Amino acid sequence: MKFKFSNKSLQRLEGVEPILKELAALALKESTQDFSIISGYRTAEEQNRLFKKGLSELDGYKLKSPHQERIAIDIAPYIKGKGICWNINKCPLAWLSVVRAMKRASWLLRDKLRTNGYESQIFWGGSWNIGSTWDAPHFQLIKL
Numbered sequence: 389m390k391f392k393f394s395n396k397s398l399q400r401l402e403g404v405e406p407i408l409k410e411l412a413a414l415a416l417k418e419s420t421q422d423f424s425i426i427s428g429y430r431t432a433e434e435q436n437r438l439f440k441k442g443l444s445e446l447d448g449y450k451l452k453s454p455h456q457e458r459i460a461i462d463i464a465p466y467i468k469g470k471g472i473c474w475n476i477n478k479c480p481l482a483w484l485s486v487v488r489a490m491k492r493a494s495w496l497l498r499d500k501l502r503t504n505g506y507e508s509q510i511f512w513g514g515s516w517n518i519g520s521t522w523d524a525p526h527f528q529l530i531k532l
Contacts, residue, residue, distance in 0.1 A: 391422040403429030404458045407497070407504045408529055412461060415493035421485035424472055426525055427462040430455040459506075460528035463490075476514070476524045483524060487512055490527050505532050 393401070393416060401409050416423065430438075435448025435456055446453045454460035465473045465482035473479035490510055494501060498508035506529040513526025 391416050391419060394424065397425035400425040400428045401461070404461060405504075405529065407501060407506065408459060408461060411490070411493050411497055411501075411510060412463070414496060415486075415489040418492055418496075419485060419489035421482050421489070422466040422468065423463050423486045423489075424466045425461055426464055426472075427455060428460075429458050432456060454528045459531070460526060462523075462525035463527060464525050483514075487514065501529070502532070506530060507532060 393413070401412060412425065430448070430453060432448040432452075435444065435446060435453045438444040439447040444453065445451070448456065455462075463486060465479060465486050467473050467479060467482060473482055476483045490512065494508065494510040501508050509530075511528050511530050513523030513528070516522055
């Protein structure tokens, strides 16, 4: 299928590492599921606002987010006629397709990722456990 990032998604990719932009674009090209970029680069102030709202455990100052380092994006499936699917339990196959596309794109770019100082696989926030939370929309590059 042919999907294209919306202008809003493209704006949200501004400021992130070029290799991460390339990876997201390749993932969308390879994906069987459309998806949107929800968040990209964040300033300390933006990160702190999310922390104060209880949407992040990282305050942006003492505890910095990978978004502040320009190596993370948040994405979510876009379901035609319904919009963004925020809840992984409500559309698990859409989420699985997006995760697979991101993992495949990182595999296809593995040599370029390493050349740029990153591990060859992108990290998915849905595979971690920090306290009692996990972060399904979160994808980040891991520095070597």
